[in-house]
Structures are given as structure tokens and as C-alpha cells.
Amino acid sequence: MLYLTDDLGLLPxxxxxxxxxxxxxxxxxxxxxAWLVYRPRLPKANPTYTGxxxxxxxxxxxxxxxxxxxAARSWLACKPKEIIIITETKMRxxxxxxxxxxxxARIKVLTVPKANKRLQMVEGINACTTEIIVFSDDDAIWKPTMLDYILACxxxxxMGGVGTSQTVxxxxxxxxxxxxxxxxxxxxxxxxxxxxxSTHIDGGICCLSGRTAAYRTLILKDPAFQYCFTNDLWxxxxxxNSGDDKFLTRWMVSHGWNTYAQICKEAELYSTFKNNWRFIKQVLRWTRNTWRSDFRSLFMERYIWRRHPFVAFTMLDKIFNPLTLLAGPIxxxxxxxxxxxxxxxxxxxxPAWNIAISYIIWLLLTRFIKLIPHFLKRPQDIWVxxxxxxxxxxxxxxxxxxxFTLHEVGWGTRAGVGTELAANIGKEVPEDHVKIEMTAVHSEREEEQRNENPFYSIADQQVSQMGVDGSFAPPTSHHHQQQQQPLL
Structure with a gap:
């Protein structure tokens, strides 16, 4: 092709x-x-944390x-202390x-006045009494070894957040x-x-997927986090409302916490997807969330460049990917x-047909090579x-x-969901129903975790005492002073 192009004077x-x-x-x-040499972290014989x-x-x-x-039976097989389901009042x-x-005995159901995922997550966080929180979709099916491999990290x-491997x-x-x-x-x-x-190269992850991801409770009980999380505006x-997992991932990066992805059979979850054209709506929502989050990571917060440069360049590459892909056939x-x-x-x-067929075969070949890991598991999918x-x-x-439609923030597959600020819904009910504040979680291990985190300033002590209305409250005896860098 280069020879022909040069012959025609088109090489430049x-x-x-x-x-x-x-x-x-x-x-x-x-x-x-990097994927080939990557290795997951293995559970210890005597782990610090147990389900x-x-x-x-x-x-x-x-x-x-x-x-x-x-899904719930698969979670229980991993032996967690408790499962908390949060739904809207009419679905209780x-x-x-x-x-x-x-x-x-082990599954508790809580409610919020209106469906809002971030508000529901905060309600669950504040009801939690353990040191590790695992968020899961209601259809995510786990393997019995899931928690052991998550806790190993x-x-x-x-370590602030841990992600998992996924399949359909x-x-x-x-x-x-x-x-x-x-x-x-x-x-x-x-x-x-x-x-x-990316985990192997620089320890970073573009997104700790909300289908299943684990976090330290002390990070999520910080009022500064909960305020920003429920007052997130584009x-x-x-x-x-959606894009909660993107927000959580960026918070880990900007506040000095490590992340890790356990990509192995032992930490693999099974999740359902839309089995019809509505899958396109899901993809559109995810794509908007990715644009918003990547712009924030790369150009507004910018912590990603210093902490995880490989992830930053991957995000930058994805910005130009649509243009380079469409330029090919043109x-x-x-x-x-x-x-x-x-x-x-x-x-x-x-002949034009010769050029077109050659190009299509090349494209199919390159796509096939990229999907070899999938076809080794499911060769019957080759027809797709x-x-x-x-x-x-x-x-x-x-x-x-x-x-060009980043202003559209609805859920897409759920009518009327995701168009109202979580904090505003929280203000519509009595303060003791959905309370955006920090509760006590006393343990020597948590003090060690804070001391290990270098992202700390006096301003953080004040921000950590901030309530949902943005005002400052005096610290109480049970308010730990979070060692985290405020999110810009």
C-alpha cells in the first residue's frame, strides 16, 4: 500500500x-x-480483615x-457481616x-423518600458499622472467593478502593x-x-466499576466526601446522580488513597445487561459519565497526571479515538x-471493491486479535x-x-431517575432520616490508616466537619480528623 501510495504521490x-x-x-x-504479567493479590493465611x-x-x-x-445468595456465600438494601419508600x-x-437476619432494608442512587448510597454508608463497605448492583453474582480476594488488597x-473482574x-x-x-x-x-x-503499570484505574467495588468506610463517612458526593453538579x-463510581474513583486519586483491580477468576462477578436495543441507552449514559469524569480528572483536578500517568494518557487517547477511528474509512x-x-x-x-474488502478484512482481523481472550472462553461468539x-x-x-449532550444527566433507562440533586432530596425529610454526617468508627487500625495517608492539611480538619448545607460544626469527641486533601 505504501508503495502504491508513493507511486501516486500520496505518501505525504x-x-x-x-x-x-x-x-x-x-x-x-x-x-x-502489562496484562500478561499482571498478578492479583492473594489472600493471607491470617488476614487482617474477614467478611x-x-x-x-x-x-x-x-x-x-x-x-x-x-445475587443475594451468592453474597451470603462469601459470609459478610451484613447486607443493607436501600430503596425508595414505596418499594420497601x-x-x-x-x-x-x-x-x-443478615439482610436489612432501608429507604429514602425518592429514588436517587447517591442518596441511597449515603443512607447505607451511615448505617454501616464495619470497616469495609462493598457496593454491589442488585444483579451482581459473586463467586464464593470474592470477598477473600477483595480483602487481600x-x-x-x-488502599482505599478495590475493583473486580466482570463478565456477562x-x-x-x-x-x-x-x-x-x-x-x-x-x-x-x-x-x-x-x-x-493500568493496575500493573502505575497502580491506577480509570473507574472502580459500581457493579462491585470495595472501600474503606472511614473515607466514605467523611462529611466532606458526603457533601461533595451529594452536591455534585456538572x-x-x-x-x-449516575457516575457515582467515577466520582468515587476520582476521590481516591485526589485524596491520596491507593486503588487496585483484582482481575482473576476468584474475584470475577457475573452481571446482567440489557438484552435488547436498550443496551445502547446504557452505553450512552456510561459514555457521558466517562466524558465528564475524564475532563475533570485531566483538566480540572489534574491529580491523575502525577499519581497515575499511564491512566491519564489512556484517558487522553480515548478523547481522540473517535476521530482517528472514523478517519480510517474516510x-x-x-x-x-x-x-x-x-x-x-x-x-x-x-478495483474499489478490492480496496474495500482488504480494509474490512484487516479491521476484522485486528478486532479478532483484541478479543482472543474472550473467544478462548466463548468461541461460539465469533459470529458477532x-x-x-x-x-x-x-x-x-x-x-x-x-x-455535545453532557447536559443530559438522566438515567436513560429509568424514567424520571437521576434529574434531581441528592442533597436536595435529603433536605425534604427530617434530619434523622438521611443524615449527611460522620459517625464514630473506633479502631486502632483506622488510626493507622489515617497516619499512613500523606495527603493531609489543617484545612481538611475543617472540611471534614462540614455538613450537607456547607456550614461548619465544631468537632465532637467521636469525629476523627480525616487526613485527606480537599477535592478541587
């Missing part, structure tokens, strides 16, 4: 794009190499169904019935996956490789047109590869559309 035009292509594949092979004493699972939901019972009855069917006193659980009881679910599986394969690579005016079309015009007796033009190629280009266009 195409060479820059060849360099971009070389860079992108080099970047991908770096990620694959029975130190873990509360918090599950914000509004419409849990039969899949909840399957159905959720309590589900909880009673599974284990009424918290042996590091600077079919909605169909017979296990048959639709095209949409297989596409979701392809995305998860790419994600697992990416976060394993451009100062659009309330954010340039191939330009080449096909120009080479016909400049052809002569000594260099006859290639052409659809995956089409989806890649559709997704590139969607990313550009999402960039």
Missing part, C-alpha cells in the same frame, strides 16, 4: 495517519504485555426482581419480602446470550485487560478515488465479530454525540 498525505495507527497499536500491545467481622455489602436499588435472590414492601425469602493501609450473565434462564449481551461481553473483555494493565448547574475512500484519477498505463488502479466492527463505528459517532 497518508504517512501521518500511518504514524497514528502505529502509535495506537503500540499502545495496545503495551497494555496486552464476618469487617464487611457490609450495600446495594442501592429500586426494582430488584428474582435475579436479586440469586416488595424488597423486604425478597430479603425475608433469602435471609432476614486492604492489607495495604493506604445471560438474562435468558437457559444461558443463551443475545447479540447485545455478547457485545457487552466484548466490552468487558477489553475493560478487564485495560484495568489489569458545569455548576446539572445535578449528577481516508480509504479518498485513496480509492485519488488512485483512480492518478492511474496511468504503468500503474493501473486497484462483524456486528462488533459495526458497533465500534456506531460507538465512535455516539461518543461525539455524547460530548
Amino acid at each position: 498525505f497518508f504517512l501521518p495517519f500511518g504514524i497514528i495507527g502505529f502509535y495506537r497499536y503500540l499502545w495496545y500491545f503495551i497494555k496486552v504485555a 464476618e467481622k469487617d464487611v457490609t455489602i450495600i446495594v442501592p436499588t429500586i426494582d430488584a426482581g428474582e435475579e436479586f435472590k440469586i 414492601g416488595p424488597l423486604q419480602d425478597l430479603a425475608n425469602e433469602v435471609d432476614p 486492604f492489607e495495604d493501609l493506604k 450473565h445471560a438474562v435468558d434462564p437457559k444461558g443463551r446470550q443475545t447479540l447485545w449481551e455478547i457485545l457487552a461481553g466484548f466490552r468487558l473483555t477489553s475493560r478487564n485487560i485495560e484495568i489489569a494493565a 458545569l455548576g448547574k446539572y445535578p449528577l 481516508l480509504v475512500g479518498v485513496f480509492a478515488s485519488l488512485q483512480e484519477k492518478r492511474a496511468g498505463p504503468t500503474n493501473p488502479p486497484l 465479530l462483524p456486528a462488533w466492527l459495526v458497533f465500534n463505528y456506531y460507538f465512535a459517532i455516539m461518543k461525539i454525540y455524547a460530548l
